Amino acid sequence: MLTKFEVKVLNLTKKIPKGKVTTYKEIAKALNTKAYRAVGTALKKNPYAKVPCHRVINSNGKVGSYKGKPNSKEKIRLLKKEGIEMKNNKINLKKFTFSFS
DNA sequence: TCTTTACTCAAGG
């Protein structure tokens, strides 16, 4: 059962274009809320294949967690494959952060 | 840079 909040989060996350990444903060902002943590909670609770959770990272440029593990190598590698440049496990937010309108 | 603390809110117990 998905809540309204989760639907919003998933919807936005699905809109993330390839080669781009989004931060939890941006998503929360797009939802007009401050529930940064709730965003992450919603993503982890919804193993929706259509949702590229791996494109959602922390505002500090780190990938944060994925599949319940911090700095998941898979996530990093996948992002890198997407075309995201990285600096010692950190992503260039300035270039690859996608902003919602 | 790292750690601690405070803030915040949804979900689960």
Added chain:
DNA sequence: CCTTGAGTAAAGA
């Protein structure tokens, strides 16, 4: 009601 969580920001060391 209390704890947890895929966070963020500010402050201190």
